[in-house]
Amino acid sequence: RSGDWSSHMCNIMGHLEELFTSTITRTFPEIDKPIVQIQVSKHADYQCNAAMTMAKTLKKNPREVGETVVKNFPEDPVISKLDLSGPGFINIYLDKEFLKQQVTNIVLQGVTPPPTKRRRVVVDFSSPNIAKEMHVGHLRSTIIGDSICHLLEFLGHDVLRLNHLGDWGTQFGMLIAHLKDEFPDFANNPPPISDLQAFYKASKKRFDEDEEFKKRAYEAVVKLQAHDPAHKKGWEEICEISKNEFQKVYDKLKIRITDRGESFYQSRMESLVKELTDAGLLQEDNGRMVMFGDGGEIPLTIVKSDGGFTYDTSDMACIKQRIEEEKGEWLIYVTDAGQSEHFKSFFACSKKAKIYDPAKVRVDHVQFGVVLGEDKKKFKTRSGDTVRLIDLLDEGCQRSEEKLKEKERDKVLSEEEFKKARDAVAYGCIKYADLCHDRTRDYIFSFDRMLDFRGNTAAYLLYALTRICSIARTAGVKKEDITEEAKKNPLVLEHEKEWKLARTLLKLPDVLVKLTEDLYMHPLCEFLYEVSSVFTEFYDNCYCVEKDQSGNIVKINYNRLILCEAVATVMEQCFAILGIETLEKM
Ligand code: ARG
Incomplete structure (x- = not known):
């Protein structure tokens, strides 16, 4: 890797770190894993303080240690000179010809990424919920997630950008029941719903106030989950309207993302629950089936008392799918910090269930803080509504x-x-x-x-x-x-x-x-x-x-x-x- 920098940009600090580490281990075999930190310096270009930390272990004068390192340092095209200052700082001066060549390369070849081991990365970001407003939290997730994807794509990774839409909750029962009442012919004529939020609010109102409607809403969920065609159609129509709204935001911001909502995992959730049950990993708690991780995390609710699945169930099935089917080697989830307990829990549980092995797969919950208005309060419109x-x-x-x-x-x-x-x-x-x-x-x-x-x-x-x-x-x-x-x-x-x-x-x-x-x-x-x-x-x-x-x-x-x-x-x-x-x- 080192030596020929004519074809790509050198990550100088990383390169210097490698050179120092190898020189030190060669020179002082008694030092097991040297701690080498390279810093930008005022006096030279960069500086290394390793001599100081090593001197203690070696029971030698740091300056002497520094001199030995400098003496044993190999020739390298990146470095023109090394010298010592103070009690044992090693100053590093970069080679001017190397610098000029690197600048010229930028003009001739563009910015070339530092050498990276290509990995399959799944990035879960944006992920708004169907029939609800996409809010500023989702905006943050969209912006941060997209940028992480650009970074990893630039470095040469194989990135799968996924929109984990909330498209499979109990809210669909009331939405479909309301849809049936308002637009009985929805299966043949797409319902002309222009304001899905208002539609959501209206159905919620009925759900809260009307017992008979509530009952029908519950039945609708059961039918939907049993794949009844008419209910499925209603669900599709609602998703369609919502996704079209989201797409307007993605188009404006030029975001590329593939929809793959919670519903995608329905059949996988069924088999997952069976697996977890067979492995004896679930326990009963007031009619629900829950799972504990090994690190004292909050337990996951895998099956509700009415037999339904939850956000937890879908994330367990989802992580399994991403590792086993997508061959993901690095999984990234971008959400607000408020969900950090959820992520800790399902990472821990998937580890316990041997779905995820930290030695093979890297997982990151990329969390972010809340968006505030200029009054330092939660970001809202003047009238107190969520900002569209x-x-x-x-x-x-x-x-x-x-x-x-x-x-x-x-x-x-x-x-x-x-x-x-x-x-x-x-x-x-x-x-x-x-x-x-x-x-x-x-x-x-x-x-x-x-x-x-x-x-x-x-x-x-x-x-x-x-x-x-x-x-x-x-x-x-x-x-x-x-x-x-x-x-x-x-x-x-x-x-x-x-x-x-x-x-x-x-x-x-x-x-x-x-x-x-x-x-x-x-x-x-x-x-x-x-x-x-x-x-x-x-x-x-x-x-x-x-x-x-x-x-x-x-x-x-x-x-x-x-x-x-x-x-x-x-x-x-x-x-x-x-x-x-x-x-x-x-
Ligand atoms: N739909 C969720 C929300 O609005 C975010 C989903 C994040 N992804 C995940 N795999 N849990 O908060």
């Missing part, structure tokens, strides 16, 4: 339009360009605001904040990117000219700010590796913001295109245009992973 996602997205577009007009973008863009910019900014900002901070924390949804053209927002970053892309364009230099130049002549970097920018760009592979460890996406946003800030520093200090007083171009610095192109490529790749569309003009 479609309305929220539309408001985003309207606000983004106002903002762009304020900046007089409508005067420089064509009508079509303006519309494109409006949507990209609106959806980009909504996504970015969600992804740019620690997902486990609650976050305050504020259009004013996310559409601010200053600071760490998509509005600012998208704009910064269009400006970078326009540097070469306004100088009349085409992208092909830049790549030609990069192919022909070795890159020349001299100015301190040029180096700083190059080093910053080359941190990306390490950032990506880090993201896959804990599936927190905010470090990628921090990186993106850092790139754009370091770019500004560079641009303020280094002319890319020199003009005379009357504005005529007198000199084009191709090396710097190559650097600009590399910055744009890196930023575009980050946006792609975040699921944010970039713009050429804005």
Whole structure:
């Protein structure tokens, strides 16, 4: 792996870590598993503190240990020099030719992913419930899940994106019973229900108030679960209407996802219950059948006292299906933190039932905090209702339009360009605001904040990117000219700010590796913001295109245009992973 970095980007920190680990184990066989941490350093490029921690075990002076490590270090194309400072810090200086080659590669080949072992990954995200409103919690799940999929797809994994729709609850009994009354001919003519929420509310009202209706609702569930064709048809109609609504949100946000709701697991739930019963893993509790994990988790309800199945049953059947049938090697579930006990329980129970083996399969519950309004209370409309996602997205577009007009973008863009910019900014900002901070924390949804053209927002970053892309364009230099130049002549970097920018760009592979460890996406946003800030520093200090007083171009610095192109490529790749569309003009 090490040695030839001409064809792909090097994850520098990971590479240095490997080099240090192997050198240390070779030099000091008595150290079993060295703890090697590589850090970015102010004095050099990177720094390693291993000598200090090892000195204790070796009962030697840390500086001496450091010197021995440096002496025994192999030649490597990434490193130009190592030296010691302080009590035993090992400073690492990167090879400049290597850095230049890596930057050139970005321009010639794009961002190449760090080497990864390809795995089959199932990502369960979005997952709203049929006939109910898709709410901001589902929006978070959609945004975070989509971004995780982009990341894993980019790294070369085989990703299955699944929408675990809540399409199989007892609520269908009342919905179907109501449907039969309102639209008796639903089997032949699709019912013209325009507002499924209102329909849901009306059926719920009857269910709560009318005993006879309630009885019919229960019968309808039984018939549906017994696969009665007319009931199945009613259920399908309702699902259809609901899914069409959800699809509007996915289309706007350009989300790819495959529907596979809880109902998919119905027959598998039946066999699962039999298996668990035969294995003696279920126990009775007040008429229900429950299952305990081995770690003191809350028990799962596998069969209700009326014989019906639950959310727990479907997730048990589902994890089995994902491991055994889908051959999933990594399962990811994206939901609000409120469900963490549920996930702990069914992970524990599936382990106990030998469905899931932690040595073979990685599972992650990717949880997130609550969305709050600007009043720091639960996100609601003024009248206290749940905010409809479609309305929220539309408001985003309207606000983004106002903002762009304020900046007089409508005067420089064509009508079509303006519309494109409006949507990209609106959806980009909504996504970015969600992804740019620690997902486990609650976050305050504020259009004013996310559409601010200053600071760490998509509005600012998208704009910064269009400006970078326009540097070469306004100088009349085409992208092909830049790549030609990069192919022909070795890159020349001299100015301190040029180096700083190059080093910053080359941190990306390490950032990506880090993201896959804990599936927190905010470090990628921090990186993106850092790139754009370091770019500004560079641009303020280094002319890319020199003009005379009357504005005529007198000199084009191709090396710097190559650097600009590399910055744009890196930023575009980050946006792609975040699921944010970039713009050429804005
Ligand atoms: N439908 C659920 C909800 O709205 C989320 C489902 C998450 N996925 C799962 N396999 N449990 O909260």
